[in-house]
Amino acid sequence: MPRSLRNPRDPCDPPENARPRRVAQRGRNTCRMAQDALPNASDAIVLPIRINAPALSLAQCVLACISWITCLACFLRTQAHQILLNNCRCRLLFQKLMEKTGVLVLCAFGFWILSMHVPSKMEVWQDDSIDSPLQSLRMYQEKVRHHSGEIQDLRGNMTQLIAKLQLMEAMSDEQKMAQKIMKMIQGDYIEKPDFALKSIGASIDFEQTSATYNYDKARSCWNWIRLWNYAQPPDVILEPNVTPGNCWAFSGDRGQVTIRMAQKVYLSNLTLQHIPKTISLSGNLDTAPKDFVIYGMEGSPKEEVFLGAFQFQPENIIQMFPLQNQPVRAFGAVKVKISSNWGNPRFTCLYRVRVHGSVTPPRQL
DSSP states (O other): OOGGGSOTTOTTSOOGGGHHHHHHHHHHHHHHHHHHHTGGGGOSOOOOOOSSOOSOOHHHHHHHHHHHHHHHHHHHHHHHHHHHHHHHHHHHHHHHHHHHHHHHHHHHHHHHHHHHHHHHHHHHHHHHHHHHHHHHHHHHHHHHHHHHHHHHHHHHHHHHHHHHHHHHHHSOHHHHHHHHHHHHHHSOOOOSOOTTOGGGTOEEOGGGSOOBOOOHHHHHHTTTOTTOOOOOOGGGGGSSOOOTTOSEEEESSOEEEEEEEEEEEEEEEEEEEOOOGGGOSSSSOTTSBOEEEEEEEETTTTEEEEEEEEEOOTTSSEEEEEOSOOOSSOEEEEEEEEOOBSSOSSEEEEOEEEEEEESSOOOOO
16 A cells, blocks of 8 residues: 555554665665676576565575576577477478479489380381381392292203103113112012011011921031020011021921011011022022911911912012902911922021001902
């Protein structure tokens, strides 16, 4: 309340004689505080100080410290906020720059690919549009050259054929006969499949085959060496090696051999082969077979079917005999039964036997 309304003798007021001293102290304190405030006038933070206040109590000091700490915290928060704001701005700017840079790099890469690809396509299109007629023309030229070369080769072959025909026309009958004989000697003119070849699985049925002839002189000379034997086994007649001595011999002029084929065959022909007289060591062909009979064998016990009786002429070293009886059935074995030879009483030689036919039934006319 105002001082004019107070009681002049209020016990709370100080005595009158004490007022001048307190005023003097306040003046001194005011001067001191003003002097202390002058050096701190340039500071950034101004602390709230009551100049005209009396002596500070404990609560006032605590409040002052709290307000000072609050101001400091506000300042630090402002500085931190500015720093964080600056950092966030830099980060956002960096991110935007990276995004823009990535987009720019992708755009540049796409432009480079487009610039490299499109001109090549244009060049290819231009080359195709230009070169296609040229390529077709070149292909036509190559075809013409190829056909011209074939025509020249045909002309050369025709010329050779004409020359050979002229030579053949100029030959005499004796020369033609000599050439025919040479072909017969040098080559095998029987162009039929042989089902009695050992190499394709044919074999000898030893139970239905005569015993092999053994020469007595050779046996007596080599009696002390049991590993040596001049006699050839019966399966030598199933091999194409026809040389002097490479034959199967049986005793006397009567004997038989049974050939088992690798598969059942519809028989049509049989061929016998002997060495020519010119290369025979004895100079004659008396060991060659003469009369013989052919049987087809099948079943168990073996059933014999008569297929024909024939005679071998040793002047013709290879003779093929068409079967007289050709039943429409397949046989798994063939028996050749020899009843005579051409004069040798001791043994008979067989060089090669061939069996012809087909694995399928023959066509009936």
